[in-house]
Amino acid sequence: MTGRTNRVAVVGAGQTAYGALPHPPRALLRQALFEALGSVDHGLSAEDVGEGYLATLGFGGWQIGNPASLLAEELGRPGLPVSHVENACASGSTGLRQAHHALRSGACDVALVAGVEKMTDQPSARRRFWLGVSGETEWERLAGLTFAGVYALLAERYLHERHLSPDVLGAVAVKNHAHGAMNPLAHLRKPVTLDQHRAAPRVADPLGLYDCCPVSDGAAVVVLAREEVARRYTDTPVWIEGSGGGSDYLALQDRTSLTTLPASRKAAEEAFRHAPFSREKVQLAELHDCFTIAELLALEDTGLVSPGEAPKATLEGRTRIGGSLPVNPSGGLKSKGHPLGATGVGQVVEVFHQLRKEAGPRQVQGAERALAHNVGGSGATALVHLFGV
Numbered sequence: 001m002t003g004r005t006n007r008v009a010v011v012g013a014g015q016t017a018y019g020a021l022p023h024p025p026r027a028l029l030r031q032a033l034f035e036a037l038g039s040v041d042h043g044l045s046a047e048d049v050g051e052g053y054l055a056t057l058g059f060g061g062w063q064i065g066n067p068a069s070l071l072a073e074e075l076g077r078p079g080l081p082v083s084h085v086e087n088a089c090a091s092g093s094t095g096l097r098q099a100h101h102a103l104r105s106g107a108c109d110v111a112l113v114a115g116v117e118k119m120t121d122q123p124s125a126r127r128r129f130w131l132g133v134s135g136e137t138e139w140e141r142l143a144g145l146t147f148a149g150v151y152a153l154l155a156e157r158y159l160h161e162r163h164l165s166p167d168v169l170g171a172v173a174v175k176n177h178a179h180g181a182m183n184p185l186a187h188l189r190k191p192v193t194l195d196q197h198r199a200a201p202r203v204a205d206p207l208g209l210y211d212c213c214p215v216s217d218g219a220a221v222v223v224l225a226r227e228e229v230a231r232r233y234t235d236t237p238v239w240i241e242g243s244g245g246g247s248d249y250l251a252l253q254d255r256t257s258l259t260t261l262p263a264s265r266k267a268a269e270e271a272f273r274h275a276p277f278s279r280e281k282v283q284l285a286e287l288h289d290c291f292t293i294a295e296l297l298a299l300e301d302t303g304l305v306s307p308g309e310a311p312k313a314t315l316e317g318r319t320r321i322g323g324s325l326p327v328n329p330s331g332g333l334k335s336k337g338h339p340l341g342a343t344g345v346g347q348v349v350e351v352f353h354q355l356r357k358e359a360g361p362r363q364v365q366g367a368e369r370a371l372a373h374n375v376g377g378s379g380a381t382a383l384v385h386l387f388g389v
Contacts (some may be wrong), residue, residue: 012040019120032219041233041234051081052080090375092343096348116219169340239388282304287372330362
């Protein structure tokens with residue numbers, strides 16, 4: 001994969017609202033497909049699609065085995081080659097990477113990547129169980145460590161090593177809620193103040209209620225096309241300019257540091273190695289912020305800021321819309337929501353609309369280059385994709 005040959009474009013994108021929704025998974029998938037296909041400027045026939053990828057964890061036990069065929073069914077294309085992608089919270093962006101590779105290889109001209117998750121219909125104890133399956137099970141889960149507990153360990157070490165107050169975590173929450181309040185599809189469309197963050201109930205110290213993303217239902221779909229056919233479907237394609245992936249040990253105890261995610265670093269290095277622009281040219285980023293600490297780690301691990309610079313960049317307002325590097329204009333996982341399988345795809349939907357100047361009141365002015373970063377579990381897997389127009 002070199003230079004700008006055999007490029008792949010996003011030519012359509014759509015998603016449902018995120019939140020506690022009354023609809024079953026099939027209906028969510030159907031709605032996201034309808035939105036994505038409707039966004040293709042010059043129209044797209046189901047017969048044009050050559051491959052389909054469905055990202056989902058089957059949260060709560062919903063259709064764990066062979067869910068991908070539902071994508072073909074809802075598209076009205078029984079017989080379409082489809083694949084189920086499950087890579088924890090990074091499932092959606094993993095599906096994007098697989099579709100990207102398939103298109104670049106010439107296996108097909110058009111591919112669909114969909115993500116769906118129905119999470120709110122499970123009791124609290126069962127939700128905690130299913131969230132925990134993305135972490136290490138032999139030691140961490142059996143010792144009683146929750147998903148929030150894992151990220152609390154990362155946050156505690158990060159704050160300790162840098163001599164920081166938890167207010168820097170609060171600054172992430174305040175910013176992302178402000179962005180999410182402008183997103184009509186966000187799960188939590190309400191501003192949060194720093195005082196509210198400070199006074200919130202503790203979940204896993206130093207993380208409080210406003211440091212944790214919500215449990216959400218939702219679905220998202222993107223339509224990808226090879227360069228040779230992209231303008232058949234749209235005059236304003238959004239190009240995938242780089243794709244990178246990485247992995248790390250599942251258990252925190254096996255890692256060399258708790259203040260960096262090597263999987264994110266590797267993914268970013270690979271993505272930028274093949275991109276026609278450098279980190280300094282990125283104008284907006286959708287970063288995986290399942291907990292507020294995750295956004296700070298991602299800023300540094302992707303190289304968008306220097307090591308140790310994320311707190312200062314956040315506190316100075318550089319990562320707000322209107323700042324020099326807007327982060328999570330969608331509201332991020334923290335405010336927009338986190339329907340696991342849909343999250344990575346939903347990040348691309350936001351980038352698609354931002355780079356086409358269709359994001360309304362949360363539009364990042366002049367944005368032409370963007371980064372999307374998606375993490376699986378506590379950092380055992382990570383994907384980074386770069387986009388341009």
